[in-house]
Amino acid sequence: MAKATTTIKQVLNYQDAHAAWFAANQALFNQVVAFYFEVIQAHERVLDLSDKEALRALEKLTHTTKKNPTPAMPLSALVEDAPAMFRRAAIHAALGSARSFSSHLSRWKKRKAKAQARGKQFTERPPVPPRTWNKSATLYAGQWKERTSSSIVLKVWTGTCWSWIKVRITGRELPADVEMGSPALIRRGKHWWLHTPLEKHFRSPPTIEHQVTTNTATTICAVDLNLNEHLAVCTIQTVEGTILATTFIGGGRRISGFRKKQLGRIARNRRKTGIIAESEQDNVHLWGKITHVDEQIAHLVSARIVQFAKEHGAKILVFEHLGSLRPARGKYSQRGNSKRAFWMKGRIFTYAKYKAYNEGMLTSRVSPRNTSRECARCHSLVARYAAGQPAEGYTSGAPLVFCQACGMRGHADRNASLVIGQRLITRYQNPSQGKPQAPLRGERGEQSPGVAACQDAKSEEGPSLPQARHADGNEHGTAQEGSLRMDEHRSDIPHPLRFPCES
Ligand SMILES: [Zn+2]
Numbered sequence: 001m002a003k004a005t006t007t008i009k010q011v012l013n014y015q016d017a018h019a020a021w022f023a024a025n026q027a028l029f030n031q032v033v034a035f036y037f038e039v040i041q042a043h044e045r046v047l048d049l050s051d052k053e054a055l056r057a058l059e060k061l062t063h064t065t066k067k068n069p070t071p072a073m074p075l076s077a078l079v080e081d082a083p084a085m086f087r088r089a090a091i092h093a094a095l096g097s098a099r100s101f102s103s104h105l106s107r108w109k110k111r112k113a114k115a116q117a118r119g120k121q122f123t124e125r126p127p128v129p130p131r132t133w134n135k136s137a138t139l140y141a142g143q144w145k146e147r148t149s150s151s152i153v154l155k156v157w158t159g160t161c162w163s164w165i166k167v168r169i170t171g172r173e174l175p176a177d178v179e180m181g182s183p184a185l186i187r188r189g190k191h192w193w194l195h196t197p198l199e200k201h202f203r204s205p206p207t208i209e210h211q212v213t214t215n216t217a218t219t220i221c222a223v224d225l226n227l228n229e230h231l232a233v234c235t236i237q238t239v240e241g242t243i244l245a246t247t248f249i250g251g252g253r254r255i256s257g258f259r260k261k262q263l264g265r266i267a268r269n270r271r272k273t274g275i276i277a278e279s280e281q282d283n284v285h286l287w288g289k290i291t292h293v294d295e296q297i298a299h300l301v302s303a304r305i306v307q308f309a310k311e312h313g314a315k316i317l318v319f320e321h322l323g324s325l326r327p328a329r330g331k332y333s334q335r336g337n338s339k340r341a342f343w344m345k346g347r348i349f350t351y352a353k354y355k356a357y358n359e360g361m362l363t364s365r366v367s368p369r370n371t372s373r374e375c376a377r378c379h380s381l382v383a384r385y386a387a388g389q390p391a392e393g394y395t396s397g398a399p400l401v402f403c404q405a406c407g408m409r410g411h412a413d414r415n416a417s418l419v420i421g422q423r424l425i426t427r428y429q430n431p432s433q434g435k436p437q438a439p440l441r442g443e444r445g446e447q448s449p450g451v452a453a454c455q456d457a458k459s460e461e462g463p464s465l466p467q468a469r470h471a472d473g474n475e476h477g478t479a480q481e482g483s484l485r486m487d488e489h490r491s492d493i494p495h496p497l498r499f500p501c502e503s
Helices: 016-042 044-048 051-062 084-117 208-214 252-273 284-311 332-358 412-429
Strands: 002-013 151-157 162-171 184-188 191-202 219-225 232-238 243-249 316-320 362-366 383-385 400-402 409-411
Touching: 002 332, 016 044, 016 051, 016 084, 016 151, 016 162, 016 184, 044 051, 044 084, 051 084, 208 316, 208 362, 208 412, 219 284, 219 332, 219 412, 232 284, 232 412, 243 284, 243 412, 252 284, 252 332, 284 316, 284 332, 316 332, 316 412, 332 362, 362 412, 400 412, 409 412
Parallel strands: 219 316, 316 362
Antiparallel strands: 002 162, 002 191, 151 162, 184 191, 219 232, 232 243, 383 400, 400 409
């Protein structure tokens, strides 16, 4: 069985005074976590135990009961009457941090020992335990009750006593078919939210290799991510090579324009203020705006990709490796913009991967080498050009491609996404040769008038081994509206994206 976890985030509506209580509750929670972290440091053997056993051991060390009247390090010295479930949530949080710290420390010790054994100087500093604690309070059962879709009753530390308060909830409702984890009280800016982890259990999908090699009807969704207008171009194809659908997810120019404007503002502000204090974030508001919009676009695009794949019954998502960031030239706003666009591609991949997994789809990546230069039909090198220009040469970023070997004409990004999908299939079907297999068996019903037949289109211009990673960075084109030749099967998903910062 596989498990998918998502978090439902709901806004809490509460009286003004309650915000101070939530803050007091969180502060106390962190004090108790810090206390238990210390206890664990003093009794390191606890970390050899399972979580359950460790919990029992730590309670024995700290919790005063009739049977255990004088624990070694009583929690009551710090807080008199912490509810059992509050204490246990804090113990688990402390255990998590202690385990993480301990494994960092032991890795550091290993590196040190290795360096010393070789007689090398070792200057890396050891990891240090957290100096401050800023964990959100998890509410175990017993710390909350009477949860409905619109309200919940929470037990919190008000600063002076433990109190039950009823708060209203707005936001997404909890789906029915999932297992609910313990909610947590999260502060975001000035406002408090309730985050609830949800677990869904399903049969783990068979491996990609199994799906690709044993079932010719397996469909995959290949995604070409771009820095330009079409943030993502997705194609659905079967492992036999039949192309079933394509979608273009736009909005790239607007997000880029938005970002550039904000970065330009930051640059101007910096010129005005002169030197920026070290370790102090300047233009907090503007940076926040950019980050927020980038994040939201990454979520929108990844959700759209997965939705498209799901609608067409795809079982596997495939991307290309991102390659490395090529430093852009130009003004501050241009450099910053291309860097952020690159990061956003990474985020789209990460989000799509987990969203796809929640739908039972697996995700893979292939070598990005020449994905834009190769013909998806015959694997020759293509000419890339803009509308109205001769179909020759290779203009990086131009929207159209033409293959002299087989006569294929089409949209450059769509061609790239087809090549990406084929690389995944080739990897498993011809694992010994890195070479692509025979040309696509057919783009049935997909041929546009400009596409000539390609019977004898065999090519030696194959891609490199699919296993080769992080080859040159990829840069695909500025796609222009109205230039989509091969794109008969547009998705019915509406586009372009709604821009989150529009009011
Ligand atoms: Zn070709």
